[in-house]
Amino acid sequence: MLSSLLIVVSLAVMPQDPAPASAPTQAPAAAESDIPKITASRIWKEAKLRRPIQLVQRPDSNDLVYIAEQSGRIVELDRSKDPVTTTTWLDYRDPVNDQFNEQGLLSMAFHPKFATDRRVFLYYSADAPMREVLASMKVGEDGKPDPKTATIILEQPSFEWNHNGGTVLFGPDGMLYLSFGDGGSGNDPWGHGQEMATWLGKVIRIDVDRVEAGQTYSVPADNPFVGQAGIKPEIWASGLRNVWRMSFDRSTGDLWGGDVGQNKWEEIDLIRKGKNYGWRPREGRHATRGVKDASDDASRFEEPVAEYDHSEGISVTGGFVYRGAKHPSMQGIYLYGDYQYGTVWGLRYDTKANMLTAAPERLFRKRFCIASFAELNDGTLLMCCTEGGADGPGSIYELAPAAD
Numbered sequence: 001m002l003s004s005l006l007i008v009v010s011l012a013v014m015p016q017d018p019a020p021a022s023a024p025t026q027a028p029a030a031a032e033s034d035i036p037k038i039t040a041s042r043i044w045k046e047a048k049l050r051r052p053i054q055l056v057q058r059p060d061s062n063d064l065v066y067i068a069e070q071s072g073r074i075v076e077l078d079r080s081k082d083p084v085t086t087t088t089w090l091d092y093r094d095p096v097n098d099q100f101n102e103q104g105l106l107s108m109a110f111h112p113k114f115a116t117d118r119r120v121f122l123y124y125s126a127d128a129p130m131r132e133v134l135a136s137m138k139v140g141e142d143g144k145p146d147p148k149t150a151t152i153i154l155e156q157p158s159f160e161w162n163h164n165g166g167t168v169l170f171g172p173d174g175m176l177y178l179s180f181g182d183g184g185s186g187n188d189p190w191g192h193g194q195e196m197a198t199w200l201g202k203v204i205r206i207d208v209d210r211v212e213a214g215q216t217y218s219v220p221a222d223n224p225f226v227g228q229a230g231i232k233p234e235i236w237a238s239g240l241r242n243v244w245r246m247s248f249d250r251s252t253g254d255l256w257g258g259d260v261g262q263n264k265w266e267e268i269d270l271i272r273k274g275k276n277y278g279w280r281p282r283e284g285r286h287a288t289r290g291v292k293d294a295s296d297d298a299s300r301f302e303e304p305v306a307e308y309d310h311s312e313g314i315s316v317t318g319g320f321v322y323r324g325a326k327h328p329s330m331q332g333i334y335l336y337g338d339y340q341y342g343t344v345w346g347l348r349y350d351t352k353a354n355m356l357t358a359a360p361e362r363l364f365r366k367r368f369c370i371a372s373f374a375e376l377n378d379g380t381l382l383m384c385c386t387e388g389g390a391d392g393p394g395s396i397y398e399l400a401p402a403a404d
Contacts, residue, residue, distance in 0.1 A: 035346045036329045038363040040383060040397040046083045049075065049394030052384045054107055055374035060115040062377055067384070069394070070104035072096030072124065090137075090145050097127040100161035106132075107168045109176075111208075120145055121153075121208075123168040123178060130158040134168060134178060136208070153208065153216045156199055160184025163242045167318075171205075172253045175220055177236065179203045179243035179257065182279065187262060193239050193279035196231040201279060203243065203257070203271055204234040224274030239277040239301065244339075245318035245372055246271060250379070251332075254351050258318025258336055259304075266316035267304035268336055270351060275302040305349055306360045313338025317370045322399075324379025329401050333358075335381060337370040342385075344370070344399075368395070 051070040058064050063080040066089060076089035098104030103125035111117040118139045126133050138149040158164065163181030171177055182192045182201035193201035206217040225231040246257035255271040265284030269277055278301035281291045285303055308316075319336035337344040343365040348358035368385040375381055383397045 033358045033361050034329075035333055035348070035358050035361045035363070037402040038330070038335070038344065038346065038399055039402045040344070040364065040366065040399055042395055043382075043398050044077060044079070044084050044396050047075065047077055047086045047394075047396065049396075051104075051386060052371060052394035052396070053105070054372045055382060055384050055396065056108060056110065057374075057376050058114060059110055059112060059377070065376070066108065067394075067396070068105050068108050070106075071098050072105045074105075074108065090147075092122070092124070092147065095124070095126060095133075097125045097130070099127070102162045102164055106164060106166055109168045109170060112170045112174060114139075117209075119208075121168050121176065123166055125158070125164055126155075130161070132156045132158060132164055132166070132180070151216060154206075156180060158184065159190065159200075165243060167243070167246045167257075169246070169248065171248055171255065172250075174207075174209065175205050176208050176217075177203060177205050177246070177255065179240070179246055181242035182240070188241070188280040191280070193241060194276075194281070196225065196235065196238060199232055199234065201238065201240050202232075202235045203237045203240065203246070203255075204232070205236040206234055236273060237271045237275050237277065239275075239279050239282075240269075240271075241279040241283075243269075243271070243318070244316075247318065247320045247373070247375065249321040249323070249334075249351075250375075251321070251323045252351055254321075256318060256321065256334060256336075258316040260315050261310075264309050265307050266310075266313060266338070268306040268316065268318065268334070268347075269302070269304050270349075272302065276300060277302050277304070305356070306345075306347055308338075308345075308360070312362075313341040313343050315339040317372065319344075319373035320375045320381055322379065322381055324381070326378070326380065327401050327404060329403075330381075330399075335363075335373065335399060337373070337383070339369050339371065342366045342368045342370060344383075 052067045053070050054068045065077045067075045072093035074090040078085045096105050105124045107123040109121045111119045119136045121136050134153045136151050137145040140146045163184040165181045166179040168178045180199045182188045208217050210218045212218045219233045226233045242260040243257040257269045257271045259267045267284045284307035317337045317339045321334045322330040333346045344363045345360045347360040368387050372384040381399045
């Protein structure tokens, strides 16, 4: 196992300096920040975790949370107990391939109507042949998933061990969304980001509740490219390098994503229907030197909400917009971080006006690797981290205003 985890991909390629892009439309200058100072406090110290990559809460329970480890184990944590108790909820290490540092069990999601539809969805790497898999599994009366009920929903062949994405989650529309990386290596050598006949370098959207004959899902009729020749109808958005983490704003329904950069720029995007985010002609708001039509056709690309260069961090971890009631001063702030540097930023964005209302502000930097942010049912925001480097012990932190 390599020493870094999952999305640290920009170190293995030769650097290149992006040329200046044609001037993108910039949002008006943000107002003076009203973002409070945020602290991260470790919780659930009793939990013994190894390389935790995501935490989710069951929709029908305020006590039970589930922590996915990269190896393929999922831990159930009962926070109603004092001290909290943890048990192995699912050991899926045999099907999961975590040989290299961006492979493994990458994401999980409960069906939004889990109280009646007892499915959990897993996104993971597999081998022989190397591929990425989306599968579902039913949770039995004993409260645990039954591997015998596993159903493969879709598979995507892997070209390399890296840039696997991805997040699986359900939108407020009940559809399942999934992010795929561009297929790996460096600089998208196959051109997958702009190739619309592949899921690679895309976010896709499917309906897992309405299954068409001979299929494991259906394509929603309102997907943006349905019926267009040569384009995968599942595609929701394109031109993405490696969206490792994305989330829906529970108040507005907006889909936020953090797209991991190549050599210089990390970006935060609002992932919208039918939009093209520019990879590889562009990285962040910047043209990629040597790529044909990189700058003179920039108007067809959607610009990021925010970006930072590699002096500030090298692997963005997308977060969540805070919508809880406990901390009014955090209301509406999008919090995100950098995996390698352990930095957390906050910003405010008016999605109707398409403008920042509070520019990105660095809130803190700590010596841990931020694999994921998490949102509990009550809106509480957490972080899944590994301490002291990617192979350190796993820890969970709660985010809150410093003044509270």
